[in-house]
Amino acid sequence: MAGPLNFFGGFKLTLRHLGRPTVTTSYPRAKRPKQPRQHGRHVLNRYEDGMEKCIGCELCAGVCPADCIYVRGLDNPPDHPVSPGERYGYVYEINYLRCIHCDMCVEACPTQAITESKLFEFSFTNRADAIYTKSELLVDDQGFPQRLPWEDWREGEAAMTGGWMRATSPAGAADFEGIVQWTGDLGVGVRAPEGGQSDARDDEATGSKPLRSAFPKHLQPKDVPLELRGVEGLARSVRAKLRGRRTRGARS
Amino acid sequence: MTTWLASVDPLYHHGLTLAVVLIALLRVVIAFAVLLNAVIIMIWFERKAISDMQSRIGPQRWGPFGLLQTVADGIKLIFKEDLMPAEADRFVFKLAPYLALIPGLITFAIVPVGGTMTIAGHTVLLQAANPPIGILLMLAMSGISVYGVMLAGWASGSKYPLLSSVRASAQMISYEAALGMTIVTIVLATGSLSTHDIVTAQAHGIWHWNLIRLGVVPFVVFIIAITAELNRPPFDVVEAESELVGGFHTEYSSFRFAIFYLAEFMNTITMSAIMVTLFFGGPAGWAPNVAHLKWLFPIAWFLAKTTVFAFCYIWFRAALPRFRYDQLMDLGWKRLIPLSLGWMLIVAGFIVAPSWGFAMGAVVLLAWTVLTRAFELGHSRERGVDAVLPNVGQRPLPSEAIRRLSDGEVD
Numbered sequence: 001m002a003g004p005l006n007f008f009g010g011f012k013l014t015l016r017h018l019g020r021p022t023v024t025t026s027y028p029r030a031k032r033p034k035q036p037r038q039h040g041r042h043v044l045n046r047y048e049d050g051m052e053k054c055i056g057c058e059l060c061a062g063v064c065p066a067d068c069i070y071v072r073g074l075d076n077p078p079d080h081p082v083s084p085g086e087r088y089g090y091v092y093e094i095n096y097l098r099c100i101h102c103d104m105c106v107e108a109c110p111t112q113a114i115t116e117s118k119l120f121e122f123s124f125t126n127r128a129d130a131i132y133t134k135s136e137l138l139v140d141d142q143g144f145p146q147r148l149p150w151e152d153w154r155e156g157e158a159a160m161t162g163g164w165m166r167a168t169s170p171a172g173a174a175d176f177e178g179i180v181q182w183t184g185d186l187g188v189g190v191r192a193p194e195g196g197q198s199d200a201r202d203d204e205a206t207g208s209k210p211l212r213s214a215f216p217k218h219l220q221p222k223d224v225p226l227e228l229r230g231v232e233g234l235a236r237s238v239r240a241k242l243r244g245r246r247t248r249g250a251r252s
Numbered sequence: 253m254t255t256w257l258a259s260v261d262p263l264y265h266h267g268l269t270l271a272v273v274l275i276a277l278l279r280v281v282i283a284f285a286v287l288l289n290a291v292i293i294m295i296w297f298e299r300k301a302i303s304d305m306q307s308r309i310g311p312q313r314w315g316p317f318g319l320l321q322t323v324a325d326g327i328k329l330i331f332k333e334d335l336m337p338a339e340a341d342r343f344v345f346k347l348a349p350y351l352a353l354i355p356g357l358i359t360f361a362i363v364p365v366g367g368t369m370t371i372a373g374h375t376v377l378l379q380a381a382n383p384p385i386g387i388l389l390m391l392a393m394s395g396i397s398v399y400g401v402m403l404a405g406w407a408s409g410s411k412y413p414l415l416s417s418v419r420a421s422a423q424m425i426s427y428e429a430a431l432g433m434t435i436v437t438i439v440l441a442t443g444s445l446s447t448h449d450i451v452t453a454q455a456h457g458i459w460h461w462n463l464i465r466l467g468v469v470p471f472v473v474f475i476i477a478i479t480a481e482l483n484r485p486p487f488d489v490v491e492a493e494s495e496l497v498g499g500f501h502t503e504y505s506s507f508r509f510a511i512f513y514l515a516e517f518m519n520t521i522t523m524s525a526i527m528v529t530l531f532f533g534g535p536a537g538w539a540p541n542v543a544h545l546k547w548l549f550p551i552a553w554f555l556a557k558t559t560v561f562a563f564c565y566i567w568f569r570a571a572l573p574r575f576r577y578d579q580l581m582d583l584g585w586k587r588l589i590p591l592s593l594g595w596m597l598i599v600a601g602f603i604v605a606p607s608w609g610f611a612m613g614a615v616v617l618l619a620w621t622v623l624t625r626a627f628e629l630g631h632s633r634e635r636g637v638d639a640v641l642p643n644v645g646q647r648p649l650p651s652e653a654i655r656r657l658s659d660g661e662v663d
Contacts, residue, residue, distance in 0.1 A: 010571035014305040024309045 143187025
């Protein structure tokens with residue numbers, strides 16, 4: 001490479017970058033897409049019939065390394081039970097000044113009552129506000145996380161809760177890949193299993209996306225996936241964006 | 253007096269009437285306003301272009317596409333506290349920013365922005381002034397603008413600005429010579445110092461442009477020297493952030509800092525315009541033969557050419573790393589000055605007669621060989637760092653006495 005013309009390499013490089021798209025995301029206005037297994041703010045789920053999944057067993061509180069969960073169970077009132085079992089979570093509090101979002105509570109939960117959404121942009125002005133109560137954590141009547149006024153929810157952050165749970169096979173046995181071992185959720189139904197090593201996968205339903213197609217602007221041109229290159233790739237990305245807008249319209 | 257004025261500028265042909273004075277004043281005001289607005293756009297353009305080259309967005313908050321970012325910055329700077337260092341020489345400290353700013357404004361006055369225009373029966377040159385010393389004014393002004401930087405650093409009463417001002421003066425001396433020599437080449441070919449004449453001499457097509465008429469060498473020397481003169485990257489050793497904090501404007505704040513900032517970009521624009529004037533025919537270019545567009549097209553050509561050079565400066569900044577100080581001096585004294593001097597002699601020879609030209613070429617070639625050999629010899633005798641201080645492994649340990657002293661044991 002060395003030679004007198006090497007001097008002009010910098011000029012060539014900078015000029016080439018003039019034509020490339022910028023990699024900056026104007027953060028508060030736009031956000032980068034989040035990955036399906038992102039660990040964010042917790043949600044307490046309901047069964048498809050509206051019953052709460054939490055049985056107040058306190059396993060989550062026991063396993064929590066940051067000691068941030070406080071649970072108290074109570075016997076279900078016989079005339080109007082809250083959960084299908086014997087007991088239900090009477091008090092459920094998470095202190096987000098302590099939580100490290102390790103998802104061990106999600107792992108420990110026997111009924112998939114607690115999962116994590118992708119929201120991490122929420123802030124408080126005093127310590128009391130940092131403790132989320134059960135009424136705030138519980139999903140609403142449509143089965144979606146409540147959007148509290150101090151939280152910055154965007155499209156897709158409430159969609160694929162508990163992605164981590166759906167990706168794991170017990171004891172690492174490959175045979176369990178793609179087998180549903182969880183109950184359905186209110187408003188969503190039974191969530192699809194995340195694709196593993198086999199070809200059986202439904203990326204549309206699980207929201208998983210290869211990193212290269214999620215961030216094509218950040219790649220060197222030769223690393224951009226073939227289906228995202230050129231005019232056809234542009235048309236495809238525009239179509240995908242339009243589709244996303246339509247589904248968002250249907251949601252709200 | 254009037255006849256002399258008329259010989260300089262066709263505006264004064266009918267004597268000094270009120271209308272003539274008004275037109276002359278209008279010209280000055282317009283030139284001033286246009287230049288100030290151009291600076292605002294230039295700063296925006298630089299920030300946008302350089303962020304594009306670095307795959308960033310750049311200013312975007314103020315106005316459409318961030319166009320008003322410069323205005324916002326200016327307002328912010330004006331409302332900041334104006335600090336005066338305790339050690340500062342108060343008068344010079346306050347004077348220096350204006351010494352940097354005003355030469356940029358004055359230099360722009362001699363740039364022909366367009367051809368001629370007729371207002372109320374008077375023929376008006378589209379340049380604020382056409383003094384007979386012409387291009388020498390530009391050299392003088394660039395000399396004065398260095399005083400701005402130099403005095404700012406000296407008057408701050410602070411170490412880094414002082415180093416910066418020493419660098420500024422040395423750099424100015426090294427590159428002013430090469431700059432002057434290339435301008436002499438142009439003046440020899442044109443036979444006039446006036447910028448208007450220089451531009452008219454190039455008006456008859458691309459082959460008459462000084463860029464091609466004089467060979468490309470003077471232009472290359474000129475663009476390098478003028479970049480150094482402007483203290484723009486890659487020659488910005490004067491405000492090298494990694495070495496000198498902020499350089500000469502370390503101690504400046506508020507409005508005075510804003511003036512330095514303004515001056516830097518104003519000089520960039522002015523020098524782009526000067527380069528267009530000297531080498532690219534100024535406002536020369538194709539124009540349709542329509543009466544009302546005849547004055548507009550030269551202006552458009554001038555603006556387009558100036559924009560190209562403004563972009564070149566931005567490109568330099570994005571593409572090239574800063575020179576080390578000794579490399580800067582080497583380039584100035586050992587390369588540019590001999591090159592511009594030799595080229596000037598050759599051009600002068602060819603103007604007298606082709607035989608003289610070839611003779612000069614031979615002389616220059618001979619001198620070049622001698623000079624190269626001299627540099628080689630000098631370089632081989634250079635005592636580098638190794639000669640003064642052996643490598644760490646080979647260095648003798650400090651004697652016991654010194655070691656005790658450095659360990660803090662005083663007996």
